[in-house]
Amino acid sequence: MSNTLWILEENQSTDTWDHSIIIDKIKYLDTLSIELNFSKLSTYFDESIVAEEFGMEIKPKYFDAYIVEEIISSLLEKIKNSTNLELIDELKDILEKSLSAKKKNIKVRLALVP
Numbered sequence: 001m002s003n004t005l006w007i008l009e010e011n012q013s014t015d016t017w018d019h020s021i022i023i024d025k026i027k028y029l030d031t032l033s034i035e036l037n038f039s040k041l042s043t044y045f046d047e048s049i050v051a052e053e054f055g056m057e058i059k060p061k062y063f064d065a066y067i068v069e070e071i072i073s074s075l076l077e078k079i080k081n082s083t084n085l086e087l088i089d090e091l092k093d094i095l096e097k098s099l100s101a102k103k104k105n106i107k108v109r110l111a112l113v114p
Contacts, residue, residue: 003018003020003023003113003114004018004019004020004023004112004113005018005019005020005022005023005045005110005111005112005113006018006019006110006111006113007019007068007093007094007097007098007108007109007110007111008108008109008111009097009100009101009104009106009107009108010062010106010107010108015097015111017090017093018113019090019093019094020090021084021086021087021090022041022087022090022091022094023112025084025087026041026042029041029042029075030042032075032078032079033071033074033075035078036071036074036075036078038070038071038074041071041075041110044061044063044067044068044071044110045061045110045111045112046060046061046062046109046110046111046112047061047112048060048061048109048111049111049112049113049114050112050113050114053114060109060111061109062107062108062109063107063108063109063110064102064107065098065099065101065102065106065107065108066098066102068094068098068108068110069095069098069099069102072091072094072095072098073095075091076088076091076092076095079091094110
């Protein structure tokens with residue numbers, strides 16, 4: 001899998017934060033997502049940037065920001081008492097950026113980045 005995860009709005013090419021702890025904990029987060037009656041968080045990952053590294057072209061996978069907001073909010077609520085503060089911080093950053101995109105009525109993608 002990739003080294004990090006970025007949350008990108010449409011027409012945005014970089015993020016200010018690497019969300020590598022989310023990648024490290026994806027099995028855990030996927031399990032929690034299912035417990036919360038969502039699809040696995042990893043199903044929302046966009047692999048278009050990784051594909052470019054291998055000379056392939058895949059259309060970016062964008063989602064309405066409210067979907068990402070809903071999942072991330074639920075995950076944060078579920079792990080609010082966790083001692084893994086880095087994971088919580090990364091999820092909060094994604095939540096903030098989702099809320100910002102939602103206000104602008106812009107879609108987002110959770111881009112895997114090598």
